[in-house]
Structures are given as C-alpha cells and as structure tokens.
Amino acid sequence: MTPTGDGRDRLGTVVVLFDVDGTLLHGSADTHVRAFADALAAVTGHPDPFVWSDDGITCGGEPLSGRIDNEIVRMCLRSAGLADADAARQAPVMMEGTVAAYRARLAAGDRPGTAVPGVVAVLRELRDRGAVCGLLTGNARQIASAKLSACGLAPFFSLGGFGDEGSRRSELFAGALAEAGALGIDHPMLCYVGDTPLDVVAARDAGVPLVAVATGRFDRLALQHAGAATVLAGYSPAAATCDILVDRARSVAAGGQR
Ligand SMILES: [Mg+2]
Incomplete structure (x- = not known):
C-alpha cells in the first residue's frame, strides 16, 4: 500500500x-433520557423508571451507558411490568413517542x-x-x-x-x-x-x-x-x-x- x-x-x-x-x-444524554420517561408515561402510565447518580443512569438496576435506544425502550417497558409479547407490541410506539418527546423538549429549551x-x-x-x-x-x-x-x-x-x-x-x-x-x-x-x-x-x-x-x-x-x-x-x-x-x-x- x-x-x-x-x-x-x-x-x-x-x-x-x-x-x-x-x-x-x-x-447530551439528559434530555434524551427524559424523553424516554415522557414516552413511557404516555404509553403505559408508568412513572419515570430512571435512577440518576454519580455513577451514571440506571433503569431497573441496569446501567444505560453504551445501550442503544431499542434496548432502552425494552428496559423501560420491562420496568413497567409489561410481558414480553406486550413489550414487543408497544416498543415501536414507545420509540416513536420518544422521538416526539425529544423534539418537544428541544423546542421547549431543553439542552441538546x-x-x-x-x-x-x-x-x-x-x-x-x-x-x-x-x-x-x-x-x-x-x-x-x-x-x-x-x-x-x-x-x-x-x-x-x-x-x-x-x-x-x-x-x-x-x-x-x-x-x-x-x-x-x-x-x-x-x-x-x-x-x-x-x-x-x-x-x-x-x-x-x-x-x-x-x-x-x-x-x-x-x-x-x-x-x-x-x-x-x-x-x-x-x-x-x-x-x-x-x-x-x-x-x-x-x-x-x-
Ligand atoms: Mg457514548
């Protein structure tokens, strides 16, 4: 070469x-994670599942660092108690809701x-x-x-x-x-x-x-x-x-x- x-x-x-x-x-993760919580509440009525600490953010005890959005959607739906079949059905709805919530938060002044x-x-x-x-x-x-x-x-x-x-x-x-x-x-x-x-x-x-x-x-x-x-x-x-x-x-x- x-x-x-x-x-x-x-x-x-x-x-x-x-x-x-x-x-x-x-x-850049803060607004994004809050958008997941917005979407989870809209889809399931379940409260914010995320725990924030100096060691990072967790959902159901699992760290979010390095997880992809499809994985985080599944973690959220699991934390809300959805059975696998229900979670699979709701996952695309929640992903779409997370995108909408993220955009809404940016429009409202949340930081990117x-x-x-x-x-x-x-x-x-x-x-x-x-x-x-x-x-x-x-x-x-x-x-x-x-x-x-x-x-x-x-x-x-x-x-x-x-x-x-x-x-x-x-x-x-x-x-x-x-x-x-x-x-x-x-x-x-x-x-x-x-x-x-x-x-x-x-x-x-x-x-x-x-x-x-x-x-x-x-x-x-x-x-x-x-x-x-x-x-x-x-x-x-x-x-x-x-x-x-x-x-x-x-x-x-x-x-x-x-
Ligand atoms: Mg990274």
Missing part, C-alpha cells in the same frame, strides 16, 4: 464512524449538549484529508439528527448506523456500511470511535478497528479493560488524532490487528 497522506489511497476510502453521547457531545473539546477540529481535518465521517450510535436516527443539528455538527456526517435499526450495537455497523455503499464507497476502511466499554465490545464483535476516547464516563483503564488497544485522553492535537484514526482504519486493510 502506498498511503498518500490523506484519507484516500488505492485501497479505498477511510470512513470514521463516531458514537454520539460522550464521544462527540457532552451533556455541547461538542466535546477538540472534536470539531478533528472532524474538519478528517474532511480535509478526504475521509468520510459517519455515526455509529445508540441514538435513534431522528434523535441523532435533531441532536447534532442543534449542536451544529450535523453537516460533518453523511452516513450512519442508528439505535432504532437493530437490537444491539454490533448490528448497527451493517446499516452504516449499506449507507456507505449507497454513496459509492463499496470497500471502506473503517475505524470506530467510542467512549464506553460496550462500544469496545461492539467493534470487536463486528470486526471493526476501534479507537476509544476517555472523553465520557469511562477512563483509560476501564476502556483498556474492555479490550481497547488504543485509548485517547482527548482529541487534541487534531493532526495527531487524525493520524491515529486513519492509521487504525488502514490497519485491517494492511493486515494489522483489529
């Missing part, structure tokens, strides 16, 4: 997929979150190098879109895999790859950027190279313990971070370790 120094070479296009909460944005320091410079530089940026997020597609539009980051992303389009995170890569294919990127060199142990596990299960960032709730040790070989403390300096992301994407094509 003869790297050109940018995101393109004869092996294909580099596609960097980003998780959203804790990876691109800080403070703010960009993690340094990430915008990285997104700009990746774009300048010819790499394509996408999302691989537990957020439902319409919530991710509303969230990133409100934070000014939406224009950087042209494809994605979303949390209302699968039952677990590792399944979402297929959707992102299909969207890359629709853009004419048939054999992308992928790298995933995520902030939770479940992101690390999903990338491993999907066979996608990962760079973990300790920008969310989990520190370097927790991410390494989950199996991340590369953990960044943050995104600065942008050029060095982009070098790592592009090298990681090329590592599989070059025969390196995932």
Whole structure:
C-alpha cells in the first residue's frame, strides 16, 4: 500500500464512524433520557423508571451507558411490568413517542449538549484529508439528527448506523456500511470511535478497528479493560488524532490487528 497522506489511497476510502453521547457531545444524554420517561408515561402510565447518580443512569438496576435506544425502550417497558409479547407490541410506539418527546423538549429549551473539546477540529481535518465521517450510535436516527443539528455538527456526517435499526450495537455497523455503499464507497476502511466499554465490545464483535476516547464516563483503564488497544485522553492535537484514526482504519486493510 502506498498511503498518500490523506484519507484516500488505492485501497479505498477511510470512513470514521463516531458514537454520539460522550464521544462527540457532552451533556447530551439528559434530555434524551427524559424523553424516554415522557414516552413511557404516555404509553403505559408508568412513572419515570430512571435512577440518576454519580455513577451514571440506571433503569431497573441496569446501567444505560453504551445501550442503544431499542434496548432502552425494552428496559423501560420491562420496568413497567409489561410481558414480553406486550413489550414487543408497544416498543415501536414507545420509540416513536420518544422521538416526539425529544423534539418537544428541544423546542421547549431543553439542552441538546455541547461538542466535546477538540472534536470539531478533528472532524474538519478528517474532511480535509478526504475521509468520510459517519455515526455509529445508540441514538435513534431522528434523535441523532435533531441532536447534532442543534449542536451544529450535523453537516460533518453523511452516513450512519442508528439505535432504532437493530437490537444491539454490533448490528448497527451493517446499516452504516449499506449507507456507505449507497454513496459509492463499496470497500471502506473503517475505524470506530467510542467512549464506553460496550462500544469496545461492539467493534470487536463486528470486526471493526476501534479507537476509544476517555472523553465520557469511562477512563483509560476501564476502556483498556474492555479490550481497547488504543485509548485517547482527548482529541487534541487534531493532526495527531487524525493520524491515529486513519492509521487504525488502514490497519485491517494492511493486515494489522483489529
Ligand atoms: Mg457514548
């Protein structure tokens, strides 16, 4: 392989997929979680099932960190005591209600979150190098879109895999790859950027190279313990971070370790 120094070479296009909460944005989960509670109340009449603490947010004793929206809907319906068949029937209704509640909360002034320091410079530089940026997020597609539009980051992303389009995170890569294919990127060199142990596990299960960032709730040790070989403390300096992301994407094509 003869790297050109940018995101393109004869092996294909580099596609960097980003998780959203804790990876691109800080403070973005609060409004989102409250929208789940709104939808659960509307669908079942059940009160807010979430417990907030310094260790994170739980539902029915299970942590939400790294869970995708379809999983959180199921956790909510389970906490409301619905039997499996009823929960399966109500899940799409609750997902739709969560999207509507999220939009209503943003319209009422609830906060969408703010960009993690340094990430915008990285997104700009990746774009300048010819790499394509996408999302691989537990957020439902319409919530991710509303969230990133409100934070000014939406224009950087042209494809994605979303949390209302699968039952677990590792399944979402297929959707992102299909969207890359629709853009004419048939054999992308992928790298995933995520902030939770479940992101690390999903990338491993999907066979996608990962760079973990300790920008969310989990520190370097927790991410390494989950199996991340590369953990960044943050995104600065942008050029060095982009070098790592592009090298990681090329590592599989070059025969390196995932
Ligand atoms: Mg996250």
